[in-house]
Amino acid sequence: MQVRKFEARTMKDALEMVKKQLGPDAIILAAKDNSNKYGLVGESSFEITAAVSEETLHKKKFVESRMAENDKQQFQNSSARTQKEIISKFVTRHTTPVTKPVTTQKYIDINDEKNAAEERIKNAVQRAFDAGTLLNERTNAVPKQTAKQAQVRMQAEVKHQVETQMLAQSDSELNSLRSEIASLKAMIKSINTPAESRPQSHYPGENYGIHYELSSQFQGLVKEGVLEELAAEMILELQNQVPVTRLKNKPLVEGFLAKRILEDIVISTGETKKFHFFVGPSGGGKTSAIIKMASQLIVRDNKKVALLTLDTQKVGAVEQLRIYSQILNVPFAVIRGRGDWKEILKFINSIDYILIDTPGSNLKTQEEVSFFESMILKEIPSKSVHLVLSARNKYEDLQGVLNNFVPLNVTDVIFNHLDETAQNGNVYSFNKINKIPLFAFGIGQRIPEDFEYATKERLVDLIFHITQKNNTNNEASI
Structure with a gap:
């Protein structure tokens, strides 16, 4: 998603800039009337923060790249409705839908035996055809011979070929028997060999x-x-x-x-909860997960969201979340003590989702555990506590963090950095052994595209690289 700010002398001019650069489908995230001290050359101005998806912006640029300069100028000056119609018609006309086959590879070859029988029949027919061809060539080569002489000679040649083939087949069977006898001797020898002198493992598993x-x-x-x-x-x-x-x-x-x-695989069903606490060690990606989820709820689902933070320890943590809340144009507050919740709970009726950031911690001391238990109020109804982990960590480290967070009654898990590891089976092992549901995946840096609610199919795709293999096959076919 592209998020940009535009500043102009009037609101109309600022909106024209948004339409010209981001297109008619741009979403206005915030609008601000600047006073004299912020304006252009000391004068008053209007500032607009707008956003548009990468795909929509790409369509607009594609249409403009196919236009002459005069047509492009006229297109940019037209109304938003006209631009939408032109982009829709132009993209439809210049793109051809590609129908992909249901699958390019059979998973179960049921007809192995049938195919083998058909192959043997084809080989037999070919040998008969070759024999017929040989007979015609020999007959044409000796036109002066009588039919009886040619028939006698042909029978002799066929008999010789059959005897040769039988002899070769007999030699082949004899060699096969010798090989099997040698294999049996080696097997008997290995059985008689003491167990301690034999290697423990010859192949994986x-x-x-x-x-x-x-x-x-x-x-x-x-x-x-x-x-x-x-x-x-x-x-x-x-x-x-x-x-x-x-x-x-x-x-x-x-x-x-x-x-x-x-x-x-066990998947979480807590997406509809109102309060979402994000907990976990430093470097796991809690803040980025909050911002991605908030952007998705606002832009895609049109929900009302508020951002809160308990992290007053990390330098710049409060300011970072405050800036993103301004960009998304959502309420923001800092919870410094248990008493602050009383004021916050008075204004939550109009909010659909409240996302709360917490300090990075491994909960190795009782003091840290007590702080989190006091700040994550038991009185708060309809809440989820998401443990945010990095998929780059080893299984033993992930298990250790989960054990430390048991006192907080963790609801489910968010795994980030799935695009930075080659061992996504780690996630499956963690989920299988602990039976703790998966809530979401972070698979990149883009906002909000690289935040996905967890599904069983997506994790299987990451483990077996199904999408990656299909893309490779499609590129090879092109």
Whole structure:
């Protein structure tokens, strides 16, 4: 989203600047009548803060880039309604909808045996055709021979070819038998070898009893951040339900694992709560999560939002949130003590959502725990306490933070920095073991686009890189 400020001598001129630079769909976030000391060259002026989505602004620039200079000037001077109609028609005319197939890859190849039989039939037909061609060539090469002589000679050649093929097949079967006998001898030798002299693990997952064909899937889950015990549990369940002959079917295996993870994930349903407390250690992204969520509620959902902060310890924390509240044109207040809540609660009836920032803390001391327990009032109805964590941290560190915040009765978890880690399976392991719901994901720096309410499908996509693989395949096909 693009957020810009415009200043002009009159309100009309300022609005024209907004329409000219951001387009007819721009949203006015705030308007201010400046006095003499803030105006242009000491005179009075009007200041407007406006915002527009990246996609809408891109459409406007696309239309202007296709116009001649005279048409572009006339377009910019036209009314907002006219501009909207021109942009809509122009984009519709110059873009062709692309219909994507439902899928580009089969997950389960049901007709393996049927396809193999068809292939054998095709090979047999081809061999018969080749034999017929050979007969015609030989017949044409000796036109002076009688039909009987040609037939006798052809029979002899066919007999010779059949005997050669049978001999080759016999040699092949003999070599195969020799190989199997050697393999059995090696197996018997390994069984007779003492256990302490044999290697403990020849491939990933063998110590859990995982079949060799599934070792790469086990290793892939662990590489994505899924705990070994959880990965082994899923793989063994798959191994018990799917025949050994089907374990090489990679789409089938990945489909089973994705479905298994979908069933385990727990998602929060606390989006409609009125009070939202954001708690967690420093560097987890609490303030950015508050700003993104507030922007989304205001711009997309047209809700009334208020921002509060309990963080009077960090330098610049209060001022930072105050500036964003001015940009979003929402109420803002600082809670310095328990008594301040009495005044705040008097003015909440007209507000849909109240988002509260808190100091960064690991709650390692009783003093910190007491402060949070006193400031997060038990009397406040309809509240959610979001523990904000960074997906870049190790599982052990995440578990330690959660254990420290148990006294606050954490409702759910927000994971930030998912775009900065290659082990999103960490989130699944944390969610699976603790059964604490996921509330939202932070996947970038853009406001509010990179704030997403958590879904099971999104986490599975991050673990298996489904969207990334599809984009790569589409680029390759182009």
